[in-house]
Amino acid sequence: MRQTNFEKSLKKGQIGERIIWKFLEDRGWIIYKPYTENKPHYFDIIATKNKEKVIAIDVKTKARFNNWAAQGINVNHYEQYLQFVERTNVPFYLVFIDDKIGDVHVADITKLKNGFNPTNNVIAWSLDQMHFLFKIDQETISKLSKYDQRNCKFKRWDL
Numbered sequence: 001m002r003q004t005n006f007e008k009s010l011k012k013g014q015i016g017e018r019i020i021w022k023f024l025e026d027r028g029w030i031i032y033k034p035y036t037e038n039k040p041h042y043f044d045i046i047a048t049k050n051k052e053k054v055i056a057i058d059v060k061t062k063a064r065f066n067n068w069a070a071q072g073i074n075v076n077h078y079e080q081y082l083q084f085v086e087r088t089n090v091p092f093y094l095v096f097i098d099d100k101i102g103d104v105h106v107a108d109i110t111k112l113k114n115g116f117n118p119t120n121n122v123i124a125w126s127l128d129q130m131h132f133l134f135k136i137d138q139e140t141i142s143k144l145s146k147y148d149q150r151n152c153k154f155k156r157w158d159l
Contacts, residue, residue, distance in 0.1 A: 009147070012061050012147035012148075013044075015144055015147075016060070016144070017045065019059075020045065020095050020104075024045075028049055029047040030048045030049070032045065033046075043057055043058045043084075044058050044059045045057040054090055055093060056091070056093070057093045058073075058077075058081065058094055060097070062097075063099055063100040064096075064098050064100075064103075068118070070127060071105065071125065072118060072123055073124075074121055074122060075121050075123045076121070081094075085109060092108070093106050093107065094106065097144075099141060099144040099148070100141070100145075102137070102138070102140075102141050103132060103135055104132070104133040104135065105127055105131065106130060107129060107130040107131065111129075113125075
């Protein structure tokens with residue numbers, strides 16, 4: 001298994017976060033980002049709308065699984081996200097930006113059901129449990145590809 005380059009991973013994640021910032025800002029949300037960088041944090045974005053709504057978002061910029069129409073996250077992170085919601089009552093959303101196909105999906109962490117474990121430390125859910133938001137353009141996909149660190153060749157599950 002290849003060692004992940006932190007700088008590449010960080011850059012790819014920052015591009016993904018900016019995509020979501022713009023999407024939210026275009027819809028009237030105010031974006032807050034953790035001020036402290038390069039340390040573990042619960043989420044990538046806190047967003048507010050009309051001084052009435054508050055949501056937390058973690059953005060995952062990575063391709064879907066090769067063998068399933070699904071996306072997933074680290075099991076420990078999932079458990080931490082659920083604890084955050086339980087402690088704060090702030091809605092928590094996962095946003096998945098597929099850096100190979102370009103699809104962007106969102107899911108309320110508390111509404112994801114029937115998770116499965118493709119590996120011991122990953123929990124995944126079917127894409128049909130998530131809401132499709134939009135598709136990123138080919139130029140952005142190419143930009144993200146420069147930071148790809150996938151351990152295996154990507155193959156579309158639907159071909």
